[in-house]
Amino acid sequence: MTDQNAAPAGIDTSVAHSARMYDYWLGGSSNFEADRELGKAFETAIPSIRTMARENRRFLGRAIRQMAGEGGIRQFLDIGTGVPAAGDTHSVTEIVAPDSRVVCVDNDPIVQAHAKALMEKSPEGRTVYVQADLRKPGELLAHPEVAGHLDFERPVGLLLVAVLMLLKDQDRPWATVAALLDAMPPGSQVAITHPTQDFNPEAMSEVVEAAARGQMTLVPRTRAQVSEFFGDWELLEPGVVPVMGWRPEEPPADPRAAYYWGGVARKKG
Numbered sequence: 001m002t003d004q005n006a007a008p009a010g011i012d013t014s015v016a017h018s019a020r021m022y023d024y025w026l027g028g029s030s031n032f033e034a035d036r037e038l039g040k041a042f043e044t045a046i047p048s049i050r051t052m053a054r055e056n057r058r059f060l061g062r063a064i065r066q067m068a069g070e071g072g073i074r075q076f077l078d079i080g081t082g083v084p085a086a087g088d089t090h091s092v093t094e095i096v097a098p099d100s101r102v103v104c105v106d107n108d109p110i111v112q113a114h115a116k117a118l119m120e121k122s123p124e125g126r127t128v129y130v131q132a133d134l135r136k137p138g139e140l141l142a143h144p145e146v147a148g149h150l151d152f153e154r155p156v157g158l159l160l161v162a163v164l165m166l167l168k169d170q171d172r173p174w175a176t177v178a179a180l181l182d183a184m185p186p187g188s189q190v191a192i193t194h195p196t197q198d199f200n201p202e203a204m205s206e207v208v209e210a211a212a213r214g215q216m217t218l219v220p221r222t223r224a225q226v227s228e229f230f231g232d233w234e235l236l237e238p239g240v241v242p243v244m245g246w247r248p249e250e251p252p253a254d255p256r257a258a259y260y261w262g263g264v265a266r267k268k269g
């Protein structure tokens with residue numbers, strides 16, 4: 001695990017951050033004391049939190065395979081990408097569609113620091129990492145590295161996996177997602193996962209309280225609220241379902257063991 005002295009420049013390690021907590025649950029080393037403390041508090045409320053992080057990554061892999069396979073998509077925009085690690089968008093596309101162009105966006109500078117190291121090892125330039133804020137979709141899409149790397153005349157696979165819960169209602173998350181969806185050409189697909197109180201309200205409220213104590217926003221949303229993110233795009237089978245039940249390789253014993261809704265939809269036309 002990383003210690004305070006090893007923090008890349010410009011990173012405030014005294015407050016927990018979701019990218020680093022997620023990294024902690026996935027067994028990574030890009031996390032600090034504050035991230036581990038809040039990570040453990042979440043784990044006390046939801047002992048299966050590590051499984052949930054892994055299940056999100058597995059969903060991400062299945063969604064990308066669907067987009068690249070049936071969807072024929074060769075460009076991906078992953079917003080809230082997290083610290084580069086096994087099973088992420090860069091590594092999955094490298095296997096299933098190595099001719100893809102990938103833009104990974106995150107607002108945590110630690111993601112940039114790790115991505116820079118990764119890209120030095122993998123100089124082919126098919127993946128770029130961009131520091132930008134989901135809450136400003138216009139600026140994000142106009143960012144020179146986003147606009148320069150992706151061709152918005154051809155279908156895009158948009159990934160919003162385990163990120164929208166970090167936007168408060170006041171941040172207008174539905175308008176934000178609608179702005180992104182509007183910018184995508186027909187044939188594009190979007191994959192969304194979102195934590196919910198629908199499966200285990202008590203455990204999820206404990207997590208929300210722990211997040212607030214750690215100065216972190218975490219807004220669980222209902223199935224209806226999550227479904228609204230997809231707008232008028234056509235939901236692919238099986239629709240908005242528990243994330244473990246979205247086209248699983250093996251049917252899970254209890255698909256509601258990860259308290260997340262997930263779905264993939266396609267822009268018609």
Ligand SMILES: C[S@@+](CC[C@H](N)C(=O)[O-])C[C@H]1O[C@@H](n2cnc3c(N)ncnc32)[C@H](O)[C@@H]1O
Nearest residue numbers: 019022080081082106107108133134161162163
């Ligand atoms: C829980 S992690 C999810 C990582 C990855 N999508 C996955 O599911 O494996 C959420 C990520 O969203 C990023 N994030 C949070 N708020 C953001 C914002 N406003 N704009 C861009 N990224 C954001 C965090 O830094 C973090 O890396």
